[in-house]
Each structure stands twice: as structure tokens, then as C-alpha cells.
Amino acid sequence: MTERNILHIRDLDISLGTGDKILNGVDLAIAPGKILGVIGESGAGKSMIGSAIADTLPVGLAISRGSIEFDGLTLTDMTAKTRRDLLGRDIGFIPQEPMTALNPTLTIGQQVGRHLARIGIGSARKREQRAIELFTEVGLNRPGELLKNYTHQLSGGMLQRVLIAMAFASNPRLVIADEPTTALDVTVQLKVIDLIAKMREAHNTSVLFITHDLQLAAEVCDDVAVLYAGQIVERGEARSIINEPRHPYSRCLNLATPNLAGPKTRLMILPKAMPSPLERTAMAGCKFTPRCPIAGDLCIGTPPPLSEISAGHRSACHWPERTETITPPPLKADDENTVLGADLVMKATGLGKAYRQHDWLGRVRRVEALRGLDFEVREREFVGIVGESGSGKSTLTKLIVGLEDITAGVLDVVGMDRATTPRERFFDRVQLVFQDPQSALNPRRRIGSLVTQSLECRGSGLSASARKQLAKDLLAKVMLPPDMIDRFPDQLSGGQKQRVNIARALCSNPRLLIADEIVSGLDVSVQAQILELLRELRKQASFSLLLISHDLAVVRHICDRTLVMYRGEIVEQGPVEDIFTNPQHAYTKKLVAAARGNSGLYADATEQEAENEAF
Amino acid sequence: MIKAVIRVIGRRLMAIVPVFAIVTILVFGALRILPVDPAQMSLPPSATIQQVEEKREQMGLNKPIWEQYAIWFKRAVAGDLGESAQYRMPTSSVVFERLPATIELVICSLILAVFVGTVGGILLFSARGTPFESVGMTLTSAVMALPDFLLALLFILLFGVLLPIFPVNGRLDPGLQVPAQTGFLLLDSLLTGDIGIFASALRHIALPVMALGLAFSPTIVRVLHSSLINTYQQSYIRQARLRGLSDREILFGQALKNAILPVVILVGTQFGSLFGGTLLVEMIFSFPGLGNLMVKAMQTADLSVIMAIALIYCATTLIFNSLADAAAYLLNPKLRTG
Numbered sequence A: 001m002t003e004r005n006i007l008h009i010r011d012l013d014i015s016l017g018t019g020d021k022i023l024n025g026v027d028l029a030i031a032p033g034k035i036l037g038v039i040g041e042s043g044a045g046k047s048m049i050g051s052a053i054a055d056t057l058p059v060g061l062a063i064s065r066g067s068i069e070f071d072g073l074t075l076t077d078m079t080a081k082t083r084r085d086l087l088g089r090d091i092g093f094i095p096q097e098p099m100t101a102l103n104p105t106l107t108i109g110q111q112v113g114r115h116l117a118r119i120g121i122g123s124a125r126k127r128e129q130r131a132i133e134l135f136t137e138v139g140l141n142r143p144g145e146l147l148k149n150y151t152h153q154l155s156g157g158m159l160q161r162v163l164i165a166m167a168f169a170s171n172p173r174l175v176i177a178d179e180p181t182t183a184l185d186v187t188v189q190l191k192v193i194d195l196i197a198k199m200r201e202a203h204n205t206s207v208l209f210i211t212h213d214l215q216l217a218a219e220v221c222d223d224v225a226v227l228y229a230g231q232i233v234e235r236g237e238a239r240s241i242i243n244e245p246r247h248p249y250s251r252c253l254n255l256a257t258p259n260l261a262g263p264k265t266r267l268m269i270l271p272k273a274m275p276s277p278l279e280r281t282a283m284a285g286c287k288f289t290p291r292c293p294i295a296g297d298l299c300i301g302t303p304p305p306l307s308e309i310s311a312g313h314r315s316a317c318h319w320p321e322r323t324e325t326i327t328p329p330p331l332k333a334d335d336e337n338t339v340l341g342a343d344l345v346m347k348a349t350g351l352g353k354a355y356r357q358h359d360w361l362g363r364v365r366r367v368e369a370l371r372g373l374d375f376e377v378r379e380r381e382f383v384g385i386v387g388e389s390g391s392g393k394s395t396l397t398k399l400i401v402g403l404e405d406i407t408a409g410v411l412d413v414v415g416m417d418r419a420t421t422p423r424e425r426f427f428d429r430v431q432l433v434f435q436d437p438q439s440a441l442n443p444r445r446r447i448g449s450l451v452t453q454s455l456e457c458r459g460s461g462l463s464a465s466a467r468k469q470l471a472k473d474l475l476a477k478v479m480l481p482p483d484m485i486d487r488f489p490d491q492l493s494g495g496q497k498q499r500v501n502i503a504r505a506l507c508s509n510p511r512l513l514i515a516d517e518i519v520s521g522l523d524v525s526v527q528a529q530i531l532e533l534l535r536e537l538r539k540q541a542s543f544s545l546l547l548i549s550h551d552l553a554v555v556r557h558i559c560d561r562t563l564v565m566y567r568g569e570i571v572e573q574g575p576v577e578d579i580f581t582n583p584q585h586a587y588t589k590k591l592v593a594a595a596r597g598n599s600g601l602y603a604d605a606t607e608q609e610a611e612n613e614a615f
Numbered sequence B: 001m002i003k004a005v006i007r008v009i010g011r012r013l014m015a016i017v018p019v020f021a022i023v024t025i026l027v028f029g030a031l032r033i034l035p036v037d038p039a040q041m042s043l044p045p046s047a048t049i050q051q052v053e054e055k056r057e058q059m060g061l062n063k064p065i066w067e068q069y070a071i072w073f074k075r076a077v078a079g080d081l082g083e084s085a086q087y088r089m090p091t092s093s094v095v096f097e098r099l100p101a102t103i104e105l106v107i108c109s110l111i112l113a114v115f116v117g118t119v120g121g122i123l124l125f126s127a128r129g130t131p132f133e134s135v136g137m138t139l140t141s142a143v144m145a146l147p148d149f150l151l152a153l154l155f156i157l158l159f160g161v162l163l164p165i166f167p168v169n170g171r172l173d174p175g176l177q178v179p180a181q182t183g184f185l186l187l188d189s190l191l192t193g194d195i196g197i198f199a200s201a202l203r204h205i206a207l208p209v210m211a212l213g214l215a216f217s218p219t220i221v222r223v224l225h226s227s228l229i230n231t232y233q234q235s236y237i238r239q240a241r242l243r244g245l246s247d248r249e250i251l252f253g254q255a256l257k258n259a260i261l262p263v264v265i266l267v268g269t270q271f272g273s274l275f276g277g278t279l280l281v282e283m284i285f286s287f288p289g290l291g292n293l294m295v296k297a298m299q300t301a302d303l304s305v306i307m308a309i310a311l312i313y314c315a316t317t318l319i320f321n322s323l324a325d326a327a328a329y330l331l332n333p334k335l336r337t338g
């Protein structure tokens, strides 16, 4: 007889008031000391599992069937008060955004102290002692000082360590980590993951690890459950699910994720989107049917059960064995070898930017955001800029588009000196697309008028019907149906909005497109669509792309060259393949190692994190 | 940290110089444009034209207006605020005699407003989602729509006439006397241990304080309510809940400190209008403070008194603004440590 499971969720349904299901028949179990990963795209219902356990479901949602057992206790039968008493003691939580998860007006020490008092450490001295012990355990330097600090004085990675320390302080039986690294820099992500793994070992805690990142789950989890549209579609040992998925959805997710090593392929593109809870109600059979590359007639009417295909490995598909037949589209001959133009679109020589900062009391200090940048972008070249937050990527974009003044060196953009040419002259030739697809789109304008908005300031004199046609053409370029011109931004998904943003930038036939983290925050499948779209566009249009991204694999996937930025300087640049296979600079090595997932080292809060703290 | 706070206050107070200059010029100009002749006002109606003319000369009223202002200004800087035409006494003693009454009124009103506002804000927030919330919202809107002087008249009607539990004029029952020490009646009577006088003073000040304080409190209720709602959407509140903290601990231990900041800023910026509100309210309750004095001085074109009171209004408002700034600074660790 095996040990009793720490968490056992049985046949759990969470429904809206209308009866539409957010979670549908979810079955999960975690054995003592194990890590279970829950993977899925945005809206799959991952966070609902944690909320159901904590009894903090949003208003309007309720458990309508099934039970949650924790350490032999049936949570769903207990009073709210008893359930709350378990939180912070027997069940710990690690949040997604460490930067906002602690109160900015209380010191770290006050917050940790209150938590320790709640879990029964009586005297203030003992609490401080215990806090210092815990901080040392999670690799935080100078714990005594940290206790007196406020949140804004710590970096995201350090705050996450504090929160991990708090979560494990009471030796809980279960820790729930909902996307604990999504908001952190790449170089910090793996350390935090390693730390969670190490803490669960030291405290013999079970962990429910929620993530949208397959690779990450493969790294740390013992078991994995893939969630799609509120249902578990595949469950089993982590390695086998990542390496030999037996459900088409898991396989497609895998093939849609750009990777850093191995042969380059095109990314798998899943058509359409995950059905909403309302749409799911109307679907009788497999909820993945509309997007599944191997769906058959049986799938439409008959829901596949989650059945065992090998020991401990279950898949909810009628034909799990056919999963392997799904292959990524091969690279076409012209996908990779684009002919670069001879002209330079941008050239920076000794480019620098220093800010004069006034603090609240009016004292002035000089902050050098960029120092001595030298680089070129050729016509039709796709250049990636990588580097962690604070490395100067955004400042560079601001200089290029003229939102900030240049304080040193020369920046030549499309043949004009950026420092001396007025901003208007660059209109049309340089276009920007931002990370947040929503923010740039006026919610009260129709898509058709949004994509052709740049005509308005130029006064093109285009007739209404010609403008409409142009809008349709632009939408076609980004693979959106022409009837979308009459919709409003709110009626579009995140990925569709981002495509509208791209169409809009292309309206004026720019020579240079700057894409600032345009795929971060998007789901893997949507990200794949956008990346493949950019690749296609490059063949037709003739623009250069400056792709700013924290994700090296994304850069490797579509860029020719990459610049690596570190603390305001370019520390390395060259063809993507060279940089990623044979990095020279220590920082690039660290980045690549982190992205490859083999940092393997659990160290204390690194140099880097400590430096962040100084800012 | 103390030094930084002093610097914050100091920086705010530097504004006092230009503000004083502007306000005095405006008041001075306005009074000179008005078709009243201070010389004539300060003489008995039987005075001859000759006498008035002499008086004008004596008061410097024949000089160009900027020169008059310069004279006034030079004297004011030296601490001489002139003589009140109405009382024939140095302006400063006329004004400072009334000042404690008004300060007492304002401070009591402020305490009442902040107390009622904070408690009300917390209650309204705790009632969110229930019918009590909409009742509270309607009630606060209604009171906010009433200006303080209307509230004063309403209170006179309710508690002075219909249900006469509070006196409606003056600071004390007739016949009572306190040996003035500070001029603050509540304080003086406590210092001399005279409970009778204390009670009388308290009963007299009750209605004006209720009028001023309760007129201001609904704004505080609303600001705190929405600020709390805002704070509760922050993820540190959710995270605190996930650590098992009770609703009480979350409200008082986590949320309130963050949510109170807008209230502090509100009180700082609205203090001026509370102070200004004393003008009408003092008049309505015949409360012998600055406001009352100001109204009389305006009726008699008592220029030097008007100028002096305007200066006091400005100074108090500015001082209070800077105190609120300092409080906001202390409440926000990002400013303090950044």
C-alpha cells in the first residue's frame, strides 16, 4: 500500500452561475514530497485549482461537483474558518508576481514577523532568529539588513526568495506555486526553480507547480498534468509526457515552442483558439477537435476518456498512438536564407544616454543608461536584442524613435541623423509594436480604421473605399479575415490584437520595425503564430526588424543576428547561431546556460540580484 | 529621517513668501477698487469734508496705490500690522485675541471630520456588496451636496430650536469668565480645573464643530472607501489571505496603512476650505473668532484687519499643507528610503 496522497482532487467541477464549467472532472493526486506540474495555456483553468484549494474562488464561481482532500481531510466539507487556518500553516503559496505580493508600506521584517507569529513563534527575538535562519536557507545575503528593508529596495528574485522562505517557514505539507517565475528575468528564473526544488526536499513538502512552460515543468516536476479547456487531457511522469507525449495537444504545445538547441523547424501552428466555457458546454465530444491535426469523426460526438496507455501514463484521446504522426511543418528553402539588402537601415556609433535624475528632495545624480553602443542593422535584416530588465533595451528603443535625446555618439536611422532630424521626418519609416497588444488600440475605433490610422496624419487623400481595401489587404497580410475591419479591439483575442498592431505598423511601409517584447505574455500557440507571421512577412515586405526579447529561443528562431546587452552596454554581437552555440562573454554564457535549463547551480542570491538591489 | 521631514516642511513653507505677496496685493487692490472710503468709515457721519480729507492724508490714502502697498508691506515685515480703524487698537491685538477661538473650532472640527470619516469609510467598505453600501453612498452624497453653512442652519433648527440641547451662539454661557491663559477655552478651563466652564464651552462649540466637521467627513468617507477597494485589489492583500490572515488582520494590519494615504493628502489639500468655512459658520453662531471679525471688518472696510486675517488664512493653510506632506512622506517608504 502506497503512502496516503497529500493532495487528492477527485472529479472536480467548478462552474459559473450559468452552469458552464471552468473545470470539468479534474482528477489529481500528489504523493508526499513530490512535485506535480499543471501545464496549460491561459484560460485553461490552472489557477482555479489553486483557488479551489485555498477557498478563494472569484465571486460567481463555485465547486459544483467532486471533492478536494488534503492530507486525509476533506476540505470541501470543512468550514471556511477551519480551511483558512490551514493556509500559511499546512498549505503555503508562492505567487506569480513577487514584486507586488508583499505590502510596500511594511518592512520585510514586519511581514515575515507577523507570519511567524501566526504560525506560533512566540517571542520577537525568536522570530527574528528564525527569519534569519530561513533567509539564509533560501540563499539571501545579509538577512539581518533585509528585514529592515521595504519591498522596493529588493529585486524580484530576492523578493521571490523571501516569499519562498515564508511559504516553507511552517514546514507545510503542500506548497502551491502558481507561475512563480513568469515575472522574473531569465537568469533568475532557474535559480528560483532550483530553490523551490531544494526547499521541498529539505522540508519534505509536496508541491503543486502551475506553469505554461513545458520545458520548465520537465526540469522540475515528478509528474505532469496537461490541462486543456478545464479538463486534464494527459497525465503521467514528467519525462515521458515531455519526451513522448501521447496526446495531440501536448505534442502541439511542444512543437509550437521555439528551442535553443537542435535543428530549426517551423513552429507548429494551432488553428483557432481554446473554446470558452460557454462554447465548451456546446461541444459533445473532444474539446480539442476543432484544433486537432488528427481529429476524426469519432472525436466530434464522443468524448475520449482519460484512459491509461502505459503504467501511470493517461491520455484523453481516442488515438493516443497517432500522436507521433504530428510533425512540425518543415522549413522552406527561403525561410532561412533571406537576401539582405546592401544599405544600412540603422547605424549607431558610440551611442550613449545619461539621465539626470532628481530624487524627491531635489538632489541630482547622473545615471548612465547606455554606454558606447556600436552596431548596424542592414536592410531586411532581423536583429534580436537580448538582455535582462534594466540592461537598457527600452532606452535604446526610445532613442531610436526619438522619445529621448541622445547624449553621446551618433545614431543614424534610415539615413538621417537621429539627433538633429525632427521626429516627424521619421514618421512612416520607423514603426513600433509594443508588448501590451491592448494599450495601443483605441477601444472605440474599428479595426479597419485602426490599421490605416497612420494615413490620417499624412493626409493621403485616399477615398473611403480605397482605404477600406487597404485595411483588408493589411489584415490579409497578417492573416486575419477581411470582415474583421468592422470589429472593435475588445472583440479580438490577444494574439489577434497583436496582429492588428503589426498590420498597423506595416501600413506605412516602414523600413524599420521595432518589436518590443511583442510575444511575451502571449500563449505558446499564439506566440508561434506571431513568429511565423513575421517570418512570412519578411519574404514579402522589405523591412528590417529589431526584436527585443528576453527569450533567447524566440530570437534564435527568427533573427539573423543578435546583440547581447548587459548593464547599458553591448557585450557581444554576431550571428544568432554563433552566439548561442559559442558564447564568448561571461554574461552571454550565463544567459544561454539559464535558457538551456542547465544552470544546475543553486547558489545564493547572485551577484546580479544583489546588483539589482542597489538600483 | 527627522532632518528629511524638516526639509520637506521647509520646502513647502518657502512658498509662503510669494503666496503672501500675491494674496496681499490682490486683497489690497480689491479693497482699493471698492467704492468705500476707509477714511470716511473711520469718522463719525457728522465729519466735515475737510476732516475726511485730513484723515485721508493721515492714512496715506492719497498716495498712489503701489506706494500705499509698499508702506503697508514695509511695516508688516517689521511686525506692525497697523491699527484697526474700527476698534482703534493695534490690529495685531485685535486679531490675536480672536485667533484661539477659531483655531479651537478648526481643530475640533478636523478631529471630528477625520474620526467620523475614517470610521465611516471603514464601515462603508465593510458593507460592500450589501444594501448598506448603497444607503451609505446615497447618504454621503446627500451630505456632500450640503454646504457647511446650510448644515449649520439645519443643526440650529434641530438641536437649538426643535430639541434645544445645545446653545446656538457665543462661546460660553453669559456670566462665566475664565482667566484667559492661552485663549483656548477648552484648554484653559481644564487647566484651571473648572469643569463647569469646560462643559459650557464644549456645549457652545458643539454645533459649529458639527457643522464644519460633518460637512467635511463624507468626502473622507468616500475617499477612504474607494481607496480601500483599490487596495484590496492589490496582490499583497490576496497573498496575505493565502497566508491565512483573518479579515480583521488584513484590514487593520495590511490594508489601512496603504489606504489612508489619499485621506492624508485630501485633508492636507482641503484644510484651506475647512478654515474658510469658519467665516460663515462663526457668523451664524455668533462665535467670536476670526471669521466673525473678518465679516465685521469687511462691513467697516477695516483694511488692516482684513489684510491681517487674509495673511493668517494663508499661513495656516500652507503650514497645514506641509504637515500633510510630511505625513504622506512618513507613510510612504518609497519616498523615505528611495
Ligand SMILES: Nc1ncnc2c1ncn2[C@@H]1O[C@H](COP(=O)(O)OP(=O)(O)OP(=O)(O)O)[C@@H](O)[C@H]1O
Pocket (backbone or CB within 6 Å): A016, A022, A040, A041, A042, A043, A044, A045, A046, A047, A048, A049, A058, A059, A060, A061, A212, A276, A277
Ligand atoms: N471571475 C471570473 N468570472 C468568470 N469566469 C472567470 C473568472 N475568472 C476566471 N474565469 C474564467 O476561468 C477560466 C480559467 O481561468 P484561470 O485563471 O484558471 O486560467 P489559467 O489557466 O490560470 O490562465 P493563465 O495562464 O492566464 O493564468 C477562464 O476561462 C476564465 O475566463
Ligand code: SF4
Pocket (backbone or CB within 6 Å): A247, A248, A249, A286, A287, A288, A289, A290, A292, A293, A294, A295, A296, A299, A304, A316, A317, A318, A319
Ligand atoms: S480525441 Fe480526437 S480530437 Fe481529441 S485529441 Fe484525440 S484525435 Fe484529437
Ligand SMILES: [Mg+2]
Pocket (backbone or CB within 6 Å): A046, A047, A178
Ligand atoms: Mg493563472
